[in-house]
Amino acid sequence: MIIGFNEEKYIKLQSEKILERARKFKKLYLEFGGKLFGDYNAARAIPGFGPDTKVKMLMSIKEKCEVIICIDAGDIGVGKIQSNSGLIYENEVLRLKGKFEEAEIKVAGVAINRFDNQQAALAYKRRLENLNVPVFVFNKIEGYPDNIDNVVSDKGYGSHPYIETTKPIIIVTSPGAKSGKMGVSLSLLYNEIKRGNKSAGYAKFETLPVWNLPLKHPLNIEYEAATLNVADKNMIDPFHLEKYNVVAVSYNRDIEAFPLLKQIFHKMYGNGAIYHSPTEMGVNMIGDCIENDEVVSRASKEEILRRYYEALVDAKTGKLTNVGVNKINYLMSQAGVGKEDRKVAELAKEQQFDRGTHAAAMILKDGTELNSGENGYLTASSALLLKALQHKLGVKKEVRLLNPKIIEEVSKLKTDILKDKEFMLTLSETLIILTNSAGGSGYLSKKAIGHLIDLQGAEAHITYIITPEEKKIWQKLGVNVTMCATIK
Numbered sequence: 001m002i003i004g005f006n007e008e009k010y011i012k013l014q015s016e017k018i019l020e021r022a023r024k025f026k027k028l029y030l031e032f033g034g035k036l037f038g039d040y041n042a043a044r045a046i047p048g049f050g051p052d053t054k055v056k057m058l059m060s061i062k063e064k065c066e067v068i069i070c071i072d073a074g075d076i077g078v079g080k081i082q083s084n085s086g087l088i089y090e091n092e093v094l095r096l097k098g099k100f101e102e103a104e105i106k107v108a109g110v111a112i113n114r115f116d117n118q119q120a121a122l123a124y125k126r127r128l129e130n131l132n133v134p135v136f137v138f139n140k141i142e143g144y145p146d147n148i149d150n151v152v153s154d155k156g157y158g159s160h161p162y163i164e165t166t167k168p169i170i171i172v173t174s175p176g177a178k179s180g181k182m183g184v185s186l187s188l189l190y191n192e193i194k195r196g197n198k199s200a201g202y203a204k205f206e207t208l209p210v211w212n213l214p215l216k217h218p219l220n221i222e223y224e225a226a227t228l229n230v231a232d233k234n235m236i237d238p239f240h241l242e243k244y245n246v247v248a249v250s251y252n253r254d255i256e257a258f259p260l261l262k263q264i265f266h267k268m269y270g271n272g273a274i275y276h277s278p279t280e281m282g283v284n285m286i287g288d289c290i291e292n293d294e295v296v297s298r299a300s301k302e303e304i305l306r307r308y309y310e311a312l313v314d315a316k317t318g319k320l321t322n323v324g325v326n327k328i329n330y331l332m333s334q335a336g337v338g339k340e341d342r343k344v345a346e347l348a349k350e351q352q353f354d355r356g357t358h359a360a361a362m363i364l365k366d367g368t369e370l371n372s373g374e375n376g377y378l379t380a381s382s383a384l385l386l387k388a389l390q391h392k393l394g395v396k397k398e399v400r401l402l403n404p405k406i407i408e409e410v411s412k413l414k415t416d417i418l419k420d421k422e423f424m425l426t427l428s429e430t431l432i433i434l435t436n437s438a439g440g441s442g443y444l445s446k447k448a449i450g451h452l453i454d455l456q457g458a459e460a461h462i463t464y465i466i467t468p469e470e471k472k473i474w475q476k477l478g479v480n481v482t483m484c485a486t487i488k
Contacts, residue, residue: 004295005048005286011057013285018205019061021283022169025201027192029185030283032173034207037099038084042207044480045222045303046286047295054207055103058171062105066167069093070111070174070184073140077120082175086472090124092175097133108165109134113180116140136161138184145183145260152267157190171205177230182257186264193268201274204254206284209234211248213287218300220249221335225307228324229314240277254278301335305342308332309482313465316485345482347371348461360384362460362479364391377407377423381462381470382430388458392451393444401445402430403437427470455479 022028034042036054043051050056058065075089082092097107110128112121115137128135141156150156172185185202192200208223220234237250239258258278265274275281290296311328314320332338340346344363348371351359355373360380362370370391372383386401393399407425410433414420425433438446456478464486466474474481 002292002295003048004290004292004299005046006289006291007048007050007053007056010049010053010285010289011060013288014057014283015060017283017285018169019064021201021203022064025168026197026199027165027168027170027201029170029172029189029200029202030205031181031185031202032171032205033177033181034205035084036173037096039207040084040475041226041303044306045208045219045296045300046290047299048291049286054205055099058105059103061169062103064167065105065169065171066165067100067105067107067171067173068109068111068163068165068184068188069096069107070113070172070179070181071124072113072179073115073118073121075175075179076112076118076124080176081468086468089175089179090127094131094133096173096175105171106167108163108170109136111136111138111163111180111184113138113184114140134163136163138180138187145257145264148260148263148267152190152264154194157187158194160187160191162191162195163188177227190268198269202281204282206282207286209249209251210287211237211250211279211282211284213249213290215249216334218297218304218335221331222300222303222307223251225304225311225328225331228307228311228320228327231324231327237277237279240279243276248277248279250278250282254281301337301341304328304332304335305337305339306480306482308339309342309345309461309484312485313483316465342459342461342482344459345461345484348463349484352463358462358464360460360462362388362458364388364455365457374424377411377425378430379424379426380464381466381474382425382427384460384462385427385430386434388455389448389451392454393448395444399444401437401448402433403442403445406433406436427466427473431473452477 038051039054040051042049071089071093080089082089085092085095087095093110100107110133112125112135115121125135125137138160141151143150145151172181174181189200189202209220213220215234215236224232224234233252234249235252235255237248237255240246240248255278262273308328311320311325315322315325344361347361347369348359351361351371351373357374358380359371359373362384368391370387372387373380375383389401390397390399410429411423415423434445434449438449458479460474460479460481462481462483465483471481
């Protein structure tokens with residue numbers, strides 16, 4: 001992979017800036033936006049920025065950090081999915097807790113935010129308590145956030161629990177956007193001040209959008225494409241421009257919330273502004289670590305195209321409105337790309353037309369183009385995987401990597417016992433049979449498994465909607481997969 005970003009420089013600069021901000025306060029509540037573990041979106045859009053770069057950065061200052069994980073009470077019990085992990089939010093919270101503990105960063109507890117006697121939230125609280133996880137309930141505040149006098153009072157923030165922490169930097173994170181991280185942070189900040197710690201403070205850890213890149217830079221446009229579900233919109237920060245005469249990029253939610261935040265800070269601290277703009281509130285050194293803008297711009301445009309196909313699928317399945325589809329089309333025009341620029345998708349569509357059946361295509365990192373279709377016992381997706389492995393092995397299509405006897409037994413199970421109407425091996429079943437075929441005399445099958453790692457960085461497109469489980473398998477293999485909005 002041609003990289004355009006200096007990860008080592010970023011880890012150094014970002015950690016230094018966080019520590020510099022923390023030194024201004026006795027305790028810093030650091031709201032952490034974006035995904036901490038497995039940020040594949042940033043990794044795809046910024047070649048050189050790894051999925052766990054932010055974790056590496058935190059590891060360099062872990063002795064000074066402690067974590068609070070927030071979840072909105074309204075997101076509990078409704079099956080809301082975290083897109084990267086595929087887990088519902090309730091389970092994603094526990095996954096995050098485990099990940100932090102693996103990294104030897106203490107988790108102070110879980111904050112259930114905006115609680116309004118939801119039964120699902122109460123059940124989740126009991127579940128956490130049974131797992132010996134410290135859990136704190138933050139009740140919904142009447143008139144939040146506009147009624148400042150009530151919000152910043154003992155009846156508002158002051159009615160919330162205080163979470164005991166011992167480190168100077170408290171990371172406030174969540175499974176996803178709009179989980180109430182800011183509200184929890186400010187509640188705790190209020191209670192710090194109420195306890196006499198007037199040197200406690202607040203800041204935001206930012207990744208995207210990048211404040212010191214142009215508003216219409218492909219990487220900033222990609223941020224809007226990645227947040228279609230919450231309708232974020234990049235904007236020039238008017239407060240930063242007025243105060244410092246410096247053009248800086250922020251986004252609508254931060255800009256809209258800032259006047260209220262200033263009032264909240266004023267009521268907490270009295271005279272004297274802590275921050276003069278949303279940009280000033282954030283800590284983001286991404287822009288300073290881009291060393292090849294052309295590489296990052298190209299990668300961002302490719303990610304915008306992937307988001308286009310994802311938006312079409314989400315619209316087809318009811319997860320996104322036509323407004324979102326219209327917006328991704330607009331963003332593509334802003335970035336100067338069209339759907340025909342995703343070459344692998346065009347290849348797959350051609351195969352579907354030629355074969356008259358569902359098809360799939362892949363472009364390997366070396367530029368090799370592969371295609372496949374359904375063949376009676378393999379889905380197009382499964383056939384594509386085997387086609388790619390055959391290519392890596394340098395064997396002909398006729399050389400089978402799956403043991404026919406195992407296929408026959410699986411076929412009997414699915415059709416005779418499970419009463420499936422048709423027999424098609426899913427991607428996971430194909431991988432399992434491939435692994436079983438590697439035993440005994442299955443030398444080629446065993447060798448093929450070793451070539452799975454060579455698929456990393458490949459682009460793939462499938463002409464129907466695959467299951468979330470199948471998509472996750474492709475992602476784990478390191479393949480950037482998109483699909484058409486056709487339900488198989």
